[in-house]
Amino acid sequence: xxxxxxxxxxxxxxxxxxxxxxxxxxxxxxxxxxxxxxxxxxxxxxxxxxxxxxxxxxxxxxxxxxxxxxxxxxxxxxxxxxxxxxxxxxxxxxxxxxxxxxxxxxxxxxxxxxxxxxxxxxxxxxxxxxxxxxxxxxxxxxxxxxxxxxxxxxxxxxxxxxxxxxxxxxxxxxxxxxxxxxxxxxxxxxxxxxxx
Numbered sequence: 001x002x003x004x005x006x007x008x009x010x011x012x013x014x015x016x017x018x019x020x021x022x023x024x025x026x027x028x029x030x031x032x033x034x035x036x037x038x039x040x041x042x043x044x045x046x047x048x049x050x051x052x053x054x055x056x057x058x059x060x061x062x063x064x065x066x067x068x069x070x071x072x073x074x075x076x077x078x079x080x081x082x083x084x085x086x087x088x089x090x091x092x093x094x095x096x097x098x099x100x101x102x103x104x105x106x107x108x109x110x111x112x113x114x115x116x117x118x119x120x121x122x123x124x125x126x127x128x129x130x131x132x133x134x135x136x137x138x139x140x141x142x143x144x145x146x147x148x149x150x151x152x153x154x155x156x157x158x159x160x161x162x163x164x165x166x167x168x169x170x171x172x173x174x175x176x177x178x179x180x181x182x183x184x185x186x187x188x189x190x191x192x193x194x195x196x
Contacts, residue, residue, distance in 0.1 A: 027072075044056060061143070075097055089133065
């Protein structure tokens with residue numbers, strides 16, 4: 001079904017050139033199809049079938065739907081969507097989004113980032129922040145879609161930092177479940193400054 005829908009959209013795009021509108025794309029079907037591929041990557045990793053996982057990851061990286069979703073995440077859903085990189089592009093029109101999705105390819109090469117300095121909260125120091133170009137952000141989102149399911153299958157079940165569907169409340173609940181029967185020690189160490 002995934003290939004059938006993707007082929008229909010691709011044929012529609014090639015036949016009508018630029019008349020396909022960004023807003024008329026079947027977004028629910030696109031998200032469902034990409035999720036199914038991600039689920040297959042996850043299941044292959046759980047089964048320790050590395051060749052199958054790599055094959056499905058390549059399929060996802062070359063998928064038209066995954067490219068559309070990556071562009072959508074970067075240009076519409078992301079909080080920093082209006083932040084310009086070194087290319088100076090702040091926002092993209094729907095017609096250009098389709099062109100970006102067509103041109104999206106994982107090559108391993110990226111443009112330099114725009115370096116700005118932002119203040120650290122509560123301190124006088126500033127920290128550097130690199131802002132990639134819109135194309136590089138979309139490529140990163142595409143690669144993330146392919147890699148994330150594999151690593152979700154491998155991560156420790158008790159890990160809560162920067163994982164999809166998990167947050168600090170889950171970590172607090174896990175700590176409560178762990179200490180409600182018997183008191184335990186908790187060590188808090190900040191080793192970030194140790195290696196300066």
